[in-house]
Amino acid sequence: MKRILSILAGAAVAVVPAMAAAQQQGVTADTIKIGAYGPITGPAAYIGLAGRDGMNLAIKEINAAGGINGRKITVVFEDDAHSPTRALAAVKKLVEQDQVFAIMSVAGSNATVGTIDYVRDKGAVMYVSIASAPPVTWPFARNLFRGGTTETARYGELYAEYLATNAKNKRIAIMHGREEYPRNEGDATVDKLKNWFQIDPVARVEFNINDKDFTSQLIQVQKANPDVIAFFGNPAEAAIAMRQARELGIKQPFFVGSNMVDPSLVTAARANAEGVTGFSLIPFLPGANSPEMKQWEANWRKEYPNAPAGRPNNFDLLAYGDMHVLAEGMRRAGKNLTTDSLIKGLEGIKDYRVGPVATPRTFSDKHHIGNLTLVPMQVKGGSWEPVQWQSKRQSDILSRYK
Amino acid sequence: MTATLAFQLAIAGISVGSIYALVALAVVIPFKASGVLNFGQGEMVTAGAYIALVLTTLALPYAVVFLLVVLVGAIGGIVIERALIRPIIRAPEFTVVIATFAIGLLIKGAIQLRFGDSPAAIDGPFGMDPLLVAGLRFNPTSVWIFVCMLLVTFAVIAFFKYTRLGKAMRAVSINAEAARLMGIRVESVWRWAWGISTAIGAVAGLLVAPVIGVNPEIGTLILRGLVAAVIGGFTSVPGAIIGGLAVGLIETFSGVIVGSTFKNLVPFIILMLLLVFRPYGLFGVAVAKRV
Structure with a gap:
C-alpha cells in the first residue's frame, strides 16, 4: 500500500x-x-x-x-x-x-x-x-x-556626455527631423546638455522627412559657428545635408543619431561620411571586419x-x-x-x-x-569603427525605478 | 540678408527648383495629350535613378548611361500605356488616375523587393567638388541639372510647335474625337505622350540621383512637381518650369526668412493664394466650351 x-x-x-x-x-x-x-x-x-x-x-x-x-x-x-x-x-x-x-x-x-x-x-x-x-x-x-x-532619454544622456566631454565641444548645433523619433532624440540631447553640462545649443533647426534641400538650415548653422553638428533623421537626409554642408564650406564634424550608425549612411554619403561619429546599439555593424x-x-x-x-x-x-x-x-x-x-x-x-x-x-x-550600453563609433576609411570611450556618469533613468 | 547670402540661397533654390521643374514637366506632357494625371510619375523618376545606378555599376560612359535611361524610360512608358492605361482609358477619369497611382506603387514595390530600402549613391558627370565663383559655391551637378532642364524644355516646346506628332498631341488634347476624324491616330499619340513623359521622368531620376541619392522614396518629389505644375497652369510647358523654379526658390528663401519649421508650408500657402486670384495658374487658360 x-x-x-x-x-x-x-x-x-x-x-x-x-x-x-x-x-x-x-x-x-x-x-x-x-x-x-x-x-x-x-x-x-x-x-x-x-x-x-x-x-x-x-x-x-x-x-x-x-x-x-x-x-x-x-x-x-x-x-x-x-x-x-x-x-x-x-x-x-x-x-x-x-x-x-x-x-x-x-x-x-x-x-x-x-x-x-x-x-x-x-x-x-x-x-x-x-x-x-x-x-x-x-x-x-x-x-x-x-x-x-x-529609451530615447538614454540616447540623450550618452549623446550629451560624449559631445560635451570626449570631444569637449562647447558650441553644439542640432538639426533634427520633425517626426517622433528624431525630435525625441533632439529633445533628450538638449535636455541633458543643459542639465548636466550647462550647454545651450548655439543653433537648433528642423527639417521634414524626404526633404531634398537643407541650405537654409545649414546657413543658420553656419552663422552660429558650432564646434559640431548633431544630426537626427534618416541616412538619406543626412547624406544630402552632409554634401551640402561641405559645398557651403562648413567643415565642422557631424554627429548622428543611433539609427544612422549603419553602413547605409556610408553608402549614401560616401566621402562626406568620413569622420562622422555616433552611437551603435550593437558592437559590430554588418560588414565589419571581425x-x-x-x-x-x-x-x-x-x-x-x-x-x-x-x-x-x-x-x-x-x-x-x-x-x-x-x-x-x-x-x-x-x-x-x-x-x-x-x-x-x-x-x-x-x-x-x-x-x-x-x-x-x-x-x-x-x-x-x-x-543601457551603446557603443560609440566613427567612420574611418569608409566603415564604422568602435571608438574607445566609456560613459562616466550614472544614468538618471534607473533612479525612477527605485 | 547680405547679397552673398541671397545669391547662395538663389543658387540652392534654382538647383532644387530645377528638379521640381523636371518632375512637373513629366506630369504635364501626358496630361496635355490624354487628360490623364499620372500619379505614378514620381516612381518613374525613382526607376530612372535605379536604372542609372545599375548601369553605373557596369562602368558604362555617362553618355551611354544617359541614352539607355532615356530608352528604357520611353519603352517603360509605352508598355504601361498599352498594357495598363489604354484598356481603361474610357473609364471615369478618377478611375484612370487611381490606376496610375497603383502603377506607381507597383513600380516602387518592385524596386524595394529588388534593391531594399537602403539608400545608395552615384556620381555626377562632373564630380561632386563644389565650384567657387566670385565667393559663391556651385555644385557642378546642379548646374548640369539646370542646363539639362532648359534643354529638355526647349526641346519639348519645339516638339509641340514644329513636329507633326507634337501638333497631333495638341489636337488630341483639345478634342480627341475631332482629331480622330481629322485622321490622327489618337492611340498612337497617347502611346508617344506616355513614352516621352516617362523618358523625361527617368532622365530626371538620372540627373537628380547624384544630388539627392538613390532610394525608393525619390517618388515623393511628385508632390512638389504637382504644386509646380499647378502654379504654372498645368498645361503649360514654360509654366511647369517656372512653377518648379518658383517652388524651389520660395522653399529655400522662406527657410531663412520664416524659419526651417515652416519652410515647407510656405509654397502651399502661396499656391492657395495664387489659386484664389488665378484659378488656372500663372499660364493656364480657362477652356471655353460651346453649350
Whole structure:
C-alpha cells in the first residue's frame, strides 16, 4: 500500500507541472507558440523585414539545438505596416485568435505604442526588440521588456556626455527631423546638455522627412559657428545635408543619431561620411571586419541567399540577439513554462548575450530596460569603427525605478 | 540678408527648383495629350535613378548611361500605356488616375523587393567638388541639372510647335474625337505622350540621383512637381518650369526668412493664394466650351 502511495505521489509530482504547462496558452508538451509583429509593408518595411528575418534565424538555431527544455519554438508573424492601429489589431489577433504564449515586437516606436495598453491589460509577456518609445518600460509594467534598443532619454544622456566631454565641444548645433523619433532624440540631447553640462545649443533647426534641400538650415548653422553638428533623421537626409554642408564650406564634424550608425549612411554619403561619429546599439555593424561578424553574416546569407542589397542590417542583428535573450528567459523558466515563470526567468538575466555580435542584456525585478550600453563609433576609411570611450556618469533613468 | 547670402540661397533654390521643374514637366506632357494625371510619375523618376545606378555599376560612359535611361524610360512608358492605361482609358477619369497611382506603387514595390530600402549613391558627370565663383559655391551637378532642364524644355516646346506628332498631341488634347476624324491616330499619340513623359521622368531620376541619392522614396518629389505644375497652369510647358523654379526658390528663401519649421508650408500657402486670384495658374487658360 505504501509502495502504491509513493508511486502515486511521484506521478503527481511529475504530472502537476505538466498540467500547469498544458494550461498555459501557447505552450504544449513539445512546442511554444510565440507571436511576432512588425512592418513588412510600407515605408518602415526595412525594420520589420529585417526584424522578422533576424528573429527567424535565431529560432532556427534554437530549435536545431534541441529547443527550449525539450520544446520547439513556433512563430506566427503579423504585419503592422508601421501603424499603431494595425499593430493593435495584429496583437489582438495573436493573443485571442492564435493563442500565443508571448509576443515579440520587431516594430518601430510608432506602431508599438499602439499595443502597450492592451498588452498591459492582458498580462502576456511582450518583448520589444527595436522600438525606443518610453511607454514600453515607463511606467513599469511587469510583463513588458525592452531588448536591444534603449529609451530615447538614454540616447540623450550618452549623446550629451560624449559631445560635451570626449570631444569637449562647447558650441553644439542640432538639426533634427520633425517626426517622433528624431525630435525625441533632439529633445533628450538638449535636455541633458543643459542639465548636466550647462550647454545651450548655439543653433537648433528642423527639417521634414524626404526633404531634398537643407541650405537654409545649414546657413543658420553656419552663422552660429558650432564646434559640431548633431544630426537626427534618416541616412538619406543626412547624406544630402552632409554634401551640402561641405559645398557651403562648413567643415565642422557631424554627429548622428543611433539609427544612422549603419553602413547605409556610408553608402549614401560616401566621402562626406568620413569622420562622422555616433552611437551603435550593437558592437559590430554588418560588414565589419571581425571574424565573429563575418561568421554571423555567412550564416545569415546561407538562410537568405536572395536578400536585397543592404541586408542584413542592424535590425536583423537586434532581433536575432533579442530572440536568443527571450529564449534564454524561457530556458531559465524551466519545464513549467508560464507567463509568471518567464517573467522571473527574464528578470534573472544579467549581462547575457548570444555572442560577440550582440550587446549584453540585463533585467531585474525593478526595471526591464535590457540595454543601457551603446557603443560609440566613427567612420574611418569608409566603415564604422568602435571608438574607445566609456560613459562616466550614472544614468538618471534607473533612479525612477527605485 | 547680405547679397552673398541671397545669391547662395538663389543658387540652392534654382538647383532644387530645377528638379521640381523636371518632375512637373513629366506630369504635364501626358496630361496635355490624354487628360490623364499620372500619379505614378514620381516612381518613374525613382526607376530612372535605379536604372542609372545599375548601369553605373557596369562602368558604362555617362553618355551611354544617359541614352539607355532615356530608352528604357520611353519603352517603360509605352508598355504601361498599352498594357495598363489604354484598356481603361474610357473609364471615369478618377478611375484612370487611381490606376496610375497603383502603377506607381507597383513600380516602387518592385524596386524595394529588388534593391531594399537602403539608400545608395552615384556620381555626377562632373564630380561632386563644389565650384567657387566670385565667393559663391556651385555644385557642378546642379548646374548640369539646370542646363539639362532648359534643354529638355526647349526641346519639348519645339516638339509641340514644329513636329507633326507634337501638333497631333495638341489636337488630341483639345478634342480627341475631332482629331480622330481629322485622321490622327489618337492611340498612337497617347502611346508617344506616355513614352516621352516617362523618358523625361527617368532622365530626371538620372540627373537628380547624384544630388539627392538613390532610394525608393525619390517618388515623393511628385508632390512638389504637382504644386509646380499647378502654379504654372498645368498645361503649360514654360509654366511647369517656372512653377518648379518658383517652388524651389520660395522653399529655400522662406527657410531663412520664416524659419526651417515652416519652410515647407510656405509654397502651399502661396499656391492657395495664387489659386484664389488665378484659378488656372500663372499660364493656364480657362477652356471655353460651346453649350
